[in-house]
Amino acid sequence: MFKGILIEKDEAGYRATLTDLDEGRLPEGDVTVRVSHSTLNYKDALAITGKAPVVRTFPMVPGIDLAGTVEHSTHPDYAAGDAVILNGWGVGETHWGGLAQKARLNGNWLVPLPAQFTPQQAMAIGTAGYTAMLCVLALERHGVTPAHGEILVTGAAGGVGSVATAVLSRLGYTVVAVSGRPVETDYLKRLGAVEVLDRAAFATPGKPLGKERWAGAVDVVGSHTLANVCATTRYRGVVTACGLAGGMDFPATVAPFILRGVTLAGIDSVMCPRPERLEAWRRLASDLDVAKLAAISQEVGLTKAISLASKLLDGEVRGRVIVDVNR
Known part of the structure; x- marks a missing residue:
């Protein structure tokens, strides 16, 4: 079992709750990641609140970003213990996303965590x-x-x-x-x-x-x-x-x-080809002053992400929101 935010829509209405999930419910994928950090983006806030039809299939774990460590992989590019990040690819919309302690993904969607960043810093960027x-x-x-x-x-x-x-x-x-x-x-x-x-x-x-x-x-x-x-x-x-x-x-x-x-x-970040993603992260590692990330970001626990979503949509949140999914 692991904790995650689950969005459901049925006759009882639209709702996002923090709940315990069985690993057997994870969607198909060739890489399983133990997530350490995710983020709360504008799109995530829309998904959590239901103020726009971001989520295409239900139930859904939101979170278009994640950083974590590979637990299991049958993908040739990744092995257990590798540090990885993910941005976009419909994750959090059509495929369970990063606002949970585990994710199972298509390895082609992942990129290695740049050595210059910790998982928290990578999600401060997101x-x-x-x-x-x-x-x-x-x-x-x-x-x-x-x-x-x-x-x-x-x-x-x-x-x-x-x-x-x-x-x-x-x-x-x-x-x-x-x-x-x-x-x-x-x-x-x-x-x-x-x-x-x-x-x-x-x-x-x-x-x-x-x-x-x-x-x-x-x-x-x-x-x-x-x-x-x-x-x-x-x-x-x-x-x-x-x-x-x-x-x-x-x-x-x-x-x-x-x-x-x-x-x-x-500019489309969701389906952007892998070579351009790698170049963007390479340039971020060289052209972004890491010291400014503390001013740009704040960190919250998974329990706070749902309540913060409405504030983000109302323009009350500065910069980036990092979500530590393990607290």
């Missing part, structure tokens, strides 16, 4: 930080360098935004952060932002084109915010889009794309 690194790699791939100008990071006090701000600033970019929480200004400046803007300036309908300012951007919000970011991006600038915290809609015009040559680069 899917959010790995997604942030994919955004940075996309900016670089499209030729955006620090010399090109300011990089805007929306939702900057959240998990993706916090890591993006820390990584971009360390790489020499001039980072301007957007947040709806003025109290987080000092926090964002400690991470490397040179200026913090109020999200209200981006959250309502704007003009098809605004004054050019951003050489690039990392957007986790979507909706009017993403439209306004594109409208104020400089000629041949690049906007990476990886979230929908403000909505799935995109009420924009083609003007930024056909008049300024702006590139809108979509």
Whole structure:
């Protein structure tokens, strides 16, 4: 038996509870992992609360991230005792995830834990930080360098935004952060932002084109915010889009794309091919100041994850939430 959060949906309703689970209930997979840490992401919070149809099959153990040690493996790349991490691949949505003390997984979904990180540090980064690194790699791939100008990071006090701000600033970019929480200004400046803007300036309908300012951007919000970011991006600038915290809609015009040559680069972390995952984690190991992870993250026990989910959706949680599944 092991402890885990179980989401159920039946005639009695939708509910997430912390319960004891039998190992025989674990789904099919060629690697069994003793989980040490997981995380609480925006998607996990949606799954736990049921505020969006994230979970596709029931019952489900949520948790799109995990770090742990291989207990048993028939996969050629992994053996008992190996330290591994997992991000995405539909785990926590269609396959039991990391918010439990054990997981059985497809070994092709795993990557080795980088030697530079402890399991706690890897989960302080988690899917959010790995997604942030994919955004940075996309900016670089499209030729955006620090010399090109300011990089805007929306939702900057959240998990993706916090890591993006820390990584971009360390790489020499001039980072301007957007947040709806003025109290987080000092926090964002400690991470490397040179200026913090109020999200209200981006959250309502704007003009098809605004004054050019951003050489690039990392957007986790979507909706009017993403439209306004594109409208104020400089000629041949690049906007990476990886979230929908403000909505799935995109009420924009083609003007930024056909008049300024702006590139809108979509970032998907769930099904991202393994070589790009390995590169993202390699770059995180070299380009993220590990000392900043303490400021970016907080750690809670598995018993607190359910109650924290609603607060995360309400924007009351700073940075990353690490979940120690063994307490």
